[in-house]
Amino acid sequence: MAEAELLYKNPDQPLNVRIRDLMRRMTLEEKIGQMVQIDRAVASTEVMKKYLIGSVLSGGGSAPAKKASVETWVNMVNDFQKGALSTRLGIPMIYGIDAVHGHNTVYGATIFPHNIGLGATRQVYADPALVKRIGAATALEVRATGIPYVFAPCIAVCRDPRWGRCYESYSEDPKIVRAMTELIPGLQGDRPANVRKGVPYLGGQEKVAACAKHYVGDGGTNKGINENNTLVGRHELFSIHMPAYYDSIIKGVATVMVSYSSWNGVKMHANRELITGFLKNTLNFKGIVISDWEGLDRMTTPPKANYTWSIETGVNAGLDMIMIPYNYTEFIDGLTFLVKNKFIPMSRINDAVKRILRVKFVMGVFENPLADLSMKKYIGSKEHRELAREAVRKSLVLLKNGKSEKRPLLPLPKKATKILVAGIHTNNIGYQCGGWTIDWQGQGGNITLGTTILTAIKNTVDQETEVVYQENPDAKFVKSNKFSYAIVVVGEHPYAETNGDSLNLTIPDPGPSIIDNVCGAIKCVVVIISGRPVAVKPYVAKMDALVAAWLPGTEGQGVADLLFGDYGFTGKLPHTWFKTVDQLPMNVGDSHYDPLFPFGFGLTTKPTNAT
Numbered sequence: 001m002a003e004a005e006l007l008y009k010n011p012d013q014p015l016n017v018r019i020r021d022l023m024r025r026m027t028l029e030e031k032i033g034q035m036v037q038i039d040r041a042v043a044s045t046e047v048m049k050k051y052l053i054g055s056v057l058s059g060g061g062s063a064p065a066k067k068a069s070v071e072t073w074v075n076m077v078n079d080f081q082k083g084a085l086s087t088r089l090g091i092p093m094i095y096g097i098d099a100v101h102g103h104n105t106v107y108g109a110t111i112f113p114h115n116i117g118l119g120a121t122r123q124v125y126a127d128p129a130l131v132k133r134i135g136a137a138t139a140l141e142v143r144a145t146g147i148p149y150v151f152a153p154c155i156a157v158c159r160d161p162r163w164g165r166c167y168e169s170y171s172e173d174p175k176i177v178r179a180m181t182e183l184i185p186g187l188q189g190d191r192p193a194n195v196r197k198g199v200p201y202l203g204g205q206e207k208v209a210a211c212a213k214h215y216v217g218d219g220g221t222n223k224g225i226n227e228n229n230t231l232v233g234r235h236e237l238f239s240i241h242m243p244a245y246y247d248s249i250i251k252g253v254a255t256v257m258v259s260y261s262s263w264n265g266v267k268m269h270a271n272r273e274l275i276t277g278f279l280k281n282t283l284n285f286k287g288i289v290i291s292d293w294e295g296l297d298r299m300t301t302p303p304k305a306n307y308t309w310s311i312e313t314g315v316n317a318g319l320d321m322i323m324i325p326y327n328y329t330e331f332i333d334g335l336t337f338l339v340k341n342k343f344i345p346m347s348r349i350n351d352a353v354k355r356i357l358r359v360k361f362v363m364g365v366f367e368n369p370l371a372d373l374s375m376k377k378y379i380g381s382k383e384h385r386e387l388a389r390e391a392v393r394k395s396l397v398l399l400k401n402g403k404s405e406k407r408p409l410l411p412l413p414k415k416a417t418k419i420l421v422a423g424i425h426t427n428n429i430g431y432q433c434g435g436w437t438i439d440w441q442g443q444g445g446n447i448t449l450g451t452t453i454l455t456a457i458k459n460t461v462d463q464e465t466e467v468v469y470q471e472n473p474d475a476k477f478v479k480s481n482k483f484s485y486a487i488v489v490v491g492e493h494p495y496a497e498t499n500g501d502s503l504n505l506t507i508p509d510p511g512p513s514i515i516d517n518v519c520g521a522i523k524c525v526v527v528i529i530s531g532r533p534v535a536v537k538p539y540v541a542k543m544d545a546l547v548a549a550w551l552p553g554t555e556g557q558g559v560a561d562l563l564f565g566d567y568g569f570t571g572k573l574p575h576t577w578f579k580t581v582d583q584l585p586m587n588v589g590d591s592h593y594d595p596l597f598p599f600g601f602g603l604t605t606k607p608t609n610a611t
């Protein structure tokens with residue numbers, strides 16, 4: 001049949017006409033293929049064509065090459081797309097990737113502060129407008145690599161900093177997390193009034209489809225254990241962990257990813273009441289519900305103990321697209337068997353595929369399936385780095401300034417004879433970015449382009465000021481030099497997910513000894529690089545000043561901007577800062593609330609040149 005007569009290929013046709021026309025043409029095999037998302041590591045033009053795959057992803061750190069160029073990314077995505085387009089119906093695939101804090105898998109991309117830092121930004125109440133701008137910048141950098149879909153924002157409400165993903169959460173306070181769903185219109189564009197709430201929206205080829213995750217209660221697990229059990233009543237689930245999904249759906253979010261965690265012992269991937277009953281039927285969400293990576297496998301202990309049961313239960317619960325990522329033939333065979341033997345009704349498959357097609361039509365990927373290099377200029381652009389630097393400035397929280405209020409240490413004088421800068425986190429892009437940066441777990445060293453805090457300090461001080469950098473100075477060295485003051489930058493090493501779960505939240509060595517050796521001898525400001533509140537109480541008295549910098553990303557200049565008074569501190573704690581870990585979980589409003597620094601705390605300073 002001529003192209004012109006294929007209603008689904010005609011962009012002038014109404015959305016539902018296109019969906020209906022395409023659905024009626026599809027075989028069961030083509031429908032099941034649309035529900036499959038595989039990792040790029042096992043994808044190819046041939047695999048896309050043979051198995052009718054609907055989506056491809058980069059799992060954490062999954063890149064076509066080390067320091068892959070924009071061209072390499074675009075060519076890879078286009079090759080998979082050509083495979084999809086060569087199928088009988090030519091349904092384009094969509095490529096998804098994590099954008100946890102910018103386009104974080106891509107070398108040279110702008111890396112913004114992790115969400116916990118963005119949750120510390122303050123206008124009247126958080127800084128949603130800043131986060132929306134970050135979303136728009138991230139969309140441009142993601143599109144530059146040919147990718148139209150990101151697994152962001154994470155709208156977890158982290159209720160226990162022992163959770164290894166706490167830095168992916170904006171705050172312990174659902175009101176801040178709700179405000180930060182402004183990332184969605186930043187990524188996707190503003191939903192027009194004539195587009196019904198609940199219907200996915202995408203505003204053109206410079207925007208990307210978003211993903212609210214992880215549905216629901218991922219930040220409330222027992223002791224913060226990743227992927228564990230959220231033991232809360234219905235009121236707490238719906239008042240703490242659910243509200244940001246209302247905002248996400250109202251803003252037109254295209255997809256929702258389901259959490260690995262359980263609610264009161266029921267795996268979220270198996271929770272039909274909350275996925276189909278509430279999200280789809282009550283909230284009227286018309287986009288795609290996507291599983292997490294091997295989410296079906298992890299429905300059982302041990303994982304994949306009964307994969308056929310997992311497929312049946314997960315798909316019947318309401319999962320529309322399955323992030324396999326590797327063993328896709330086993331999934332396809334299993335789902336085909338279950339449908340043909342009526343364990344899964346065809347109506348469920350049709351609901352899933354309609355949602356997938358709806359998002360693909362709304363994304364315009366039928367009309368614009370292939371990418372080009374026209375947006376290459378956005379990767380790590382000066383404008384985006386300046387935006388990230390602004391975000392860093394607004395994210396820092398000043399917790400102590402002077403051993404007495406009358407003698408504040410900050411802002412530091414740019415002109416001094418000789419200053420000491422100590423701590424490996426001062427001169428390490430990888431450390432200041434944290435997890436989900438280039439590699440899934442992140443890592444130390446010069447892993448991507450950016451400005452270290454040490455470079456930023458050197459850029460900012462007076463040219464006559466001697467800057468002495470020592471990774472791990474001993475007390476003798478510190479005492480034998482006549483330093484005017486010291487800047488100590490210590491903290492956590494990069495981690496992601498379960499690798500970040502911690503029951504003690506101590507500052508890794510040699511951080512504590514650096515604080516002791518330096519702050520015991522000279523005036524010092526300590527800058528903590530961490531994905532969450534950490535155990536600082538034993539050291540605070542020794543410090544003259546204390547700054548929580550979270551995980552600032554590539555633009556370390558934002559830290560120096562505040563230390564030396566070019567801008568004032570404005571950030572406020574998005575998380576309660578505990579005294580000892582045996583107080584945890586402890587959130588604002590709890591009866592046993594006895595923090596070292598309370599939620600919302602943050603000292604301010606005026607810019608040095610303020611009139």
Ligand SMILES: O=[N+]([O-])c1ccc(O[C@@H]2O[C@@H](CO)[C@H](O)[C@H](S[C@@H]3O[C@H](CO)[C@@H](O)[C@H](O)[C@H]3O)[C@@H]2O)cc1
Nearest residue numbers: 057058059060061098151213214257292293440497
């Ligand atoms: O070798 N091991 O020990 C190992 C352990 C666990 C692994 O599990 C996997 O590791 C990562 C990289 O392979 C994957 O990204 C995911 S995480 C998941 O992935 C989605 C897509 O990236 C994100 O949007 C979600 O927000 C996130 O929850 C999974 O946990 C892999 C390897």
